[in-house]
Amino acid sequence: DAMVIQNPRYQVTQFGKPVTLSCSQTLNHNVMYWYQQKSSQAPKLLFHYYDKDFNNEADTPDNFQSRRPNTSFCFLDIRSPGLGDAAMYLCATSTGTGGLTEAFFGQGTRLTVV
Amino acid sequence: AQRVTQPEKLLSVFKGAPVELKCNYSYSGSPELFWYVQYSRQRLQLLLRHISRESIKGFTADLNKGETSFHLKKPFAQEEDSAMYYCALQSGGSYIPTFGRGTSLIVHP
Numbered sequence: 001d002a003m004v005i006q007n008p009r010y011q012v013t014q015f016g017k018p019v020t021l022s023c024s025q026t027l028n029h030n031v032m033y034w035y036q037q038k039s040s041q042a043p044k045l046l047f048h049y050y051d052k053d054f055n056n057e058a059d060t061p062d063n064f065q066s067r068r069p070n071t072s073f074c075f076l077d078i079r080s081p082g083l084g085d086a087a088m089y090l091c092a093t094s095t096g097t098g099g100l101t102e103a104f105f106g107q108g109t110r111l112t113v114v
Numbered sequence: 115a116q117r118v119t120q121p122e123k124l125l126s127v128f129k130g131a132p133v134e135l136k137c138n139y140s141y142s143g144s145p146e147l148f149w150y151v152q153y154s155r156q157r158l159q160l161l162l163r164h165i166s167r168e169s170i171k172g173f174t175a176d177l178n179k180g181e182t183s184f185h186l187k188k189p190f191a192q193e194e195d196s197a198m199y200y201c202a203l204q205s206g207g208s209y210i211p212t213f214g215r216g217t218s219l220i221v222h223p
Contacts (some may be wrong), residue, residue, distance in 0.1 A: 004157075031209055040123060042215040043158075043200075090158065096209040099146040100165055103202075103211055105158040 006106035021076040021109045023091030031096035032074040037088045086113045116141040120214035135186040137201030146204040147184040153197045191221045
């Protein structure tokens, strides 16, 4: 089945130790998004790619970076994780063809910072 | 700036009872509204979108521009409806959803 796959499902990292979360898709969608979701809060968009064009949200900390080497893969790099970065990280894709387009989500990666 | 508000963190009902999950939005233009659902241990997925005006799994939602609301309703809740429900808005022509914080629906037998 075509889908969005996030690895790993659970990630434990040490305070200050760089960590990378990965996302892949078989939908051939133009857009890939990264959302951060903390407990009982709305998913918050960190950034997204439209094809190779990177779009950062204004309030996304510099500590968060992203790479999209090809259509299928997108990575979230956290350069120096702090305790406040512990959250669920959601990857999503869409065709990006306008306001009616739906987002397709992966199952998320739960990040714990110790 | 656009914003989505889901005032209820938790909604608990008994099987067969009517359900209404509230969603209010703020956006000055013409919004596209969606409801997403996340069942236990599953990914977030689209339930319905306002433009389709369809009933999915017995759920409907009507966009009320006057009240800036897009409440999700079902006349008779089932146990399998237990899940997290997220309301989302996409501003006119945008492919970027803004989500509410979600409402956890629990349907008791």
